[in-house]
Amino acid sequence: MTMHLNDVTLTYPDGDGRLTALDHVTLHAEPGELTAVVGPSGSGKSSLLAVAATLITPDSGQVLLDGTDLVGLNRKQRTRVRRDRIGIVFQSANLLASLTALEQLTVMAHLAGEAPTAAGERALELLDAVGLGAQAGRRPHQLSGGQRQRVTIARGLMNEPSVLLVDEPTSALDSERGAAILDLLRRLTTERGLATVMVTHDRDHLAHADRVVEIVDGRAHALAPA
Amino acid sequence: MFVALRDLKFAKGRFALMGTVVTLITLLVVLLSGLTAGLGRENISAITDLDADHLVFAAPAADQDISFSDSVIPAQTQADWADVAGVAAVEPLALGMTRAESGARTTGVAFFAVDEASALPPVAVRSGEVVLAEQAAEDLGVAAGGTVTVGGVELEVAAVAGSDSYSHAPVAWISDADRPMTGTAPDAATVLAIRVGTADLAAADAALGTETVTVADSLNAIGSYSSENGSLQLMRGLLLAISALVIGAFFTVWTVQRSPEIAILKAVGASTGYLVRDAVGQAFVLLLFGTGLGAALAAGLGAVAATVVPFVLGPATVLLPAALLVVLGLVGAAASLRRIATVDPLTALGAAR
Ligand SMILES: Nc1ncnc2c1ncn2[C@@H]1O[C@H](COP(=O)(O)OP(=O)(O)O)[C@@H](O)[C@H]1O
Ligand SMILES: [Mg+2]
Numbered sequence: 001m002t003m004h005l006n007d008v009t010l011t012y013p014d015g016d017g018r019l020t021a022l023d024h025v026t027l028h029a030e031p032g033e034l035t036a037v038v039g040p041s042g043s044g045k046s047s048l049l050a051v052a053a054t055l056i057t058p059d060s061g062q063v064l065l066d067g068t069d070l071v072g073l074n075r076k077q078r079t080r081v082r083r084d085r086i087g088i089v090f091q092s093a094n095l096l097a098s099l100t101a102l103e104q105l106t107v108m109a110h111l112a113g114e115a116p117t118a119a120g121e122r123a124l125e126l127l128d129a130v131g132l133g134a135q136a137g138r139r140p141h142q143l144s145g146g147q148r149q150r151v152t153i154a155r156g157l158m159n160e161p162s163v164l165l166v167d168e169p170t171s172a173l174d175s176e177r178g179a180a181i182l183d184l185l186r187r188l189t190t191e192r193g194l195a196t197v198m199v200t201h202d203r204d205h206l207a208h209a210d211r212v213v214e215i216v217d218g219r220a221h222a223l224a225p226a
Numbered sequence: 227m228f229v230a231l232r233d234l235k236f237a238k239g240r241f242a243l244m245g246t247v248v249t250l251i252t253l254l255v256v257l258l259s260g261l262t263a264g265l266g267r268e269n270i271s272a273i274t275d276l277d278a279d280h281l282v283f284a285a286p287a288a289d290q291d292i293s294f295s296d297s298v299i300p301a302q303t304q305a306d307w308a309d310v311a312g313v314a315a316v317e318p319l320a321l322g323m324t325r326a327e328s329g330a331r332t333t334g335v336a337f338f339a340v341d342e343a344s345a346l347p348p349v350a351v352r353s354g355e356v357v358l359a360e361q362a363a364e365d366l367g368v369a370a371g372g373t374v375t376v377g378g379v380e381l382e383v384a385a386v387a388g389s390d391s392y393s394h395a396p397v398a399w400i401s402d403a404d405r406p407m408t409g410t411a412p413d414a415a416t417v418l419a420i421r422v423g424t425a426d427l428a429a430a431d432a433a434l435g436t437e438t439v440t441v442a443d444s445l446n447a448i449g450s451y452s453s454e455n456g457s458l459q460l461m462r463g464l465l466l467a468i469s470a471l472v473i474g475a476f477f478t479v480w481t482v483q484r485s486p487e488i489a490i491l492k493a494v495g496a497s498t499g500y501l502v503r504d505a506v507g508q509a510f511v512l513l514l515f516g517t518g519l520g521a522a523l524a525a526g527l528g529a530v531a532a533t534v535v536p537f538v539l540g541p542a543t544v545l546l547p548a549a550l551l552v553v554l555g556l557v558g559a560a561a562s563l564r565r566i567a568t569v570d571p572l573t574a575l576g577a578a579r
Binding site: 046049050053055056076079080081082083084088090091094095096097098099103106107108110111112139155156159167 | 228233235236237490491492495496497500572574575
């Protein structure tokens with residue numbers, strides 16, 4: 001039991017009224033398991049990840065991480081949780097322009113106040129693990145889209161989180177590179193015992209998932225894995 | 227300063243541009259400071275160097291300020307001040323502007339006329355003698371032992387001493403007996419230079435119709451000084467304000483451009499404090515380089531300029547303005563920090579608007 005979303009409801013202001021993006025959603029993500037979240041565009045998938053990542057506070061419901069409810073935490077505590085316990089991979093590879101691939105990872109250790117030498121070694125291992133050992137010194141503009149996404153994944157794992165949240169990791173990639181990213185996520189999830197929640201619009205990806213949750217109009221229900 | 231330092235290197239061009247602006251502003255401020263101090267020194271050094279802590283002026287009319295050109299202290303008042311308890315030394319000083327000649331050469335000098343026994347001049351002057359500041363001797367091409375005419379009176383140069391000047395003219399120390407005509411009684415002084423022990427100055431002023439001020443406060447009684455210094459200081463102040471605004475504007479634009487990256491860093495767990503430290507450190511590095519270079523350039527230029535224009539090169543005119551620019555630049559940069567606090571990490575998630 002690593003990350004549980006219990007009965008989460010989220011609304012956004014929408015003109016005079018409110019738009020319900022998540023309607024009493026419940027979702028369980030367990031260590032070593034890849035949970036896929038599918039659904040049409042605008043159904044609330046990214047909102048779900050944002051709630052799980054503590055980037056938005058839901059109107060009601062619980063976001064439990066190892067039994068602790070993250071909803072009640074203040075901003076400082078939530079920042080810490082994101083730094084130390086949750087890895088986030090964004091829809092577009094959001095890297096920092098001035099940093100090399102290696103530094104995209106070591107900055108995470110710097111945020112956590114960790115000594116640079118140990119961090120450097122771990123960062124190199126991680127880059128190796130995502131197949132980018134040889135590109136450690138390159139900046140984002142010197143990397144391909146797929147490579148950038150791999151760096152983002154490695155960065156998400158740098159501070160050894162128990163949960164990895166991934167939003168449409170392949171939306172900017174062709175199907176071959178997309179499949180490779182999926183393989184990578186599958187492998188890392190198993191090897192590292194991660195509770196991975198991956199949003200996708202690509203039904204082909206479901207074959208890799210242990211659980212599949214479909215969201216339609218903010219309402220979630222489990223699907224049998226493909 | 228993990229990201230900040232790498233940004234400095236990565237966005238070299240942009241920071242070099244801003245650094246150049248800081249350098250040029252520093253250059254301007256330091257040169258102006260040196261010039262202000264140099265002009266000021268030409269105006270006031272003879273007064274600030276007086277061996278006295280207070281100056282006694284004739285009390286001006288109610289709506290007027292004390293002034294060296296208007297003050298007249300008659301002999302009786304001088305005698306009365308000498309009797310005031312708790313005043314250590316009372317030295318009458320009559321001063322004014324006049325012409326000095328030697329052969330075909332002439333120059334404007336400030337004559338400082340004192341009693342023969344007076345301790346005010348660098349070297350005591352007797353009747354028939356003059357003690358010239360170096361600049362005056364140089365302008366007139368005379369040395370000790372030569373003769374000059376000061377205000378129409380022929381005098382022997384007893385010594386060339388000191389570099390004091392008053393109202394942009396070098397000082398000629400003369401004896402009271404040789405004082406040029408000024409339209410006041412020959413035994414009246416302009417001011418009394420005094421050293422105060424325990425005296426009740428306010429009571430003495432009230433009783434004797436005078437106004438006693440510290441030497442520092444007396445400088446504004448030099449007409450040319452207060453207006454000149456005032457406008458130069460105003461320019462300096464404006465330059466400092468402009469630099470704070472320019473730096474503030476630069477960092478505000480930079481922060482706005484950088485907000486997507488700030489959002490990413492916040493999303494992956496950077497606190498606002500961490501990001502603010504990063505940004506302040508970056509501004510500090512930029513300012514340190516910019517002002518350091520500017521101050522070094524200005525010191526070099528100032529050293530050259532000092533040979534032709536009045537220019538003071540020293541910690542107060544080089545390091546102080548540079549330090550002030552660093553502080554004001556940081557204040558300007560701090561204005562952009564508010565934006566760091568307001569960046570929402572949610573925007574890093576991209577799709578969720
Ligand atoms: N910050 C926001 N403010 C207002 N409405 C939003 C915001 N983010 C998303 N929405 C709305 O919430 C719904 C769900 O959006 P989202 O979670 O991004 O869906 P998905 O990722 O499945 O495409 C959409 O109707 C979207 O327009
Ligand atoms: Mg989305």
